[in-house]
Amino acid sequence: QxxxxxxxxxxxxxxxxxxxxxxxxxxxxxxxxxxxxxxxxxxxxxxxxxxxxxxxDLDRALEVDPQFMEPEYPFEWAGVYDLSSDTHELVLQEGPDPTMNVALVPVNESTDESLEDAVEPVVMVFSDNEHELSAGGTLQPSGQLIALNLTADELRFDVQIDRPGAYALFTEHHPDEFQTQFFGGGTLVKPVVEREFKPDHEHDDEVTSVGITTPGDLDPNRLNAWIGDLLRTKGVDIFRMKGILSIKGESNRFVFQGVHMLFDGRPDRPWGAEPRYNSLIFIGRNLDRTELTEGFEACLA
Structure with missing residues (x-):
């Protein structure tokens, strides 16, 4: 404050x-x-x-940046496909970047609600280390972050589906930027539902996400001091942050979220018999993973 x-x-x-x-x-x-x-x-x-x-003045800030209050994600687009058990094909054309991060995950149904439920888990996937996949390789619904290498002449990737069902594909950039097409049995497959997360996306290599998950209880005084310093020094660069925290001496989980310099937190449901842990995600520009991780771990009691 x-x-x-x-x-x-x-x-x-x-x-x-x-x-x-x-x-x-x-x-x-x-x-x-x-x-x-x-x-x-x-x-x-x-x-x-x-x-x-x-x-x-929030109104003035929104006039300058209409997206000031909107959360920003490490992916720009997601679509849910109904896929049969078969080897499908993802075809791309040359685009503005030599690589594109994607994640393919199963969802319950081909609905907006199922897509929304997958968003936060995939945010954590996008904060993990990426696994490079060259043209001709096979993409599977593994829950891993896959970096598609888009430097070959033929940009075709097999998509192996073992069980029929609904699958959500999250892409770092909009598919239109690479003229992306999904084929099944030689037929073009369209997403049943889709969503744009950053319609005015700018290609910025400095925008990244950092996820931190660790067991243990946090010292509230150290945590408050660290969060305060982080917002003061890095708030402009932090587009979004949220998480679940285990505070020493508190029987309830503590949940928080923030957009830029705005921060809000509150006690959540009791931990009960559930193992206590801390899980948080930062999305922004110029984020130092080592610095954030070490700073957070220094708050452990």
Missing amino acids: IAFADVILLNKIDLVTEGELEQLEARIRSMNAAAKIYRTKDAVVEMDKILNVGGF
Whole structure:
């Protein structure tokens, strides 16, 4: 809160010494050098000093960036196909990038709801290490992140389906950018449902996702300090973050989510007999996986 405040009131200044006030102000300045600080007694302050100061305005932020509040994902498109048990074919043409990450996963039904249920698990898949697949190779619904190598003259990939059913294909870029087509038995197969996640996608190699999963309880003070520093220093680059946390001394799971500098968290259902763990995902630009992982693990109790 201090890091993103425009105005800060130091109240009850009559209860501390001048030296303590100066020390506190210096501490606040180190966290937020741009905020105006007013010393008050009984929270008395002129209204024009705290109202209509032209600080953060969500409406103005949305005018500048209409997608400011929209979560961003590591994939741009997903479609659900009804596939028979057979070897199908994924055919692409040369596009704007030499590779494209994809994930093929089974879903319950060919519905919007089933596609939505698959989104968050696939976000975690896209945060894992990729497995390169060259043209002529076989793509299977393995739950792995597959990097299609698109540098060959013939960009054809076999898709092996052992059990008939609904399968969701998530692609890093929109299929239209590579004129992607899905064939089964020589016939063009269309997705039953599909969804665009980033319709105005820009090809930016700096946009990545980082997933962290670890057992253990977290020290709440260390966690608050780390999250605060992270939002202050990296908030602009963090497009989205969310997770489930195990807080020391708390019997309930703690869930949180954030978009850029906006953060919200709350207690969730009790852990019960379930093993306690922490799982979180960051999506953004210029993310340092090692730095984020080490910073988070330093919060363990």
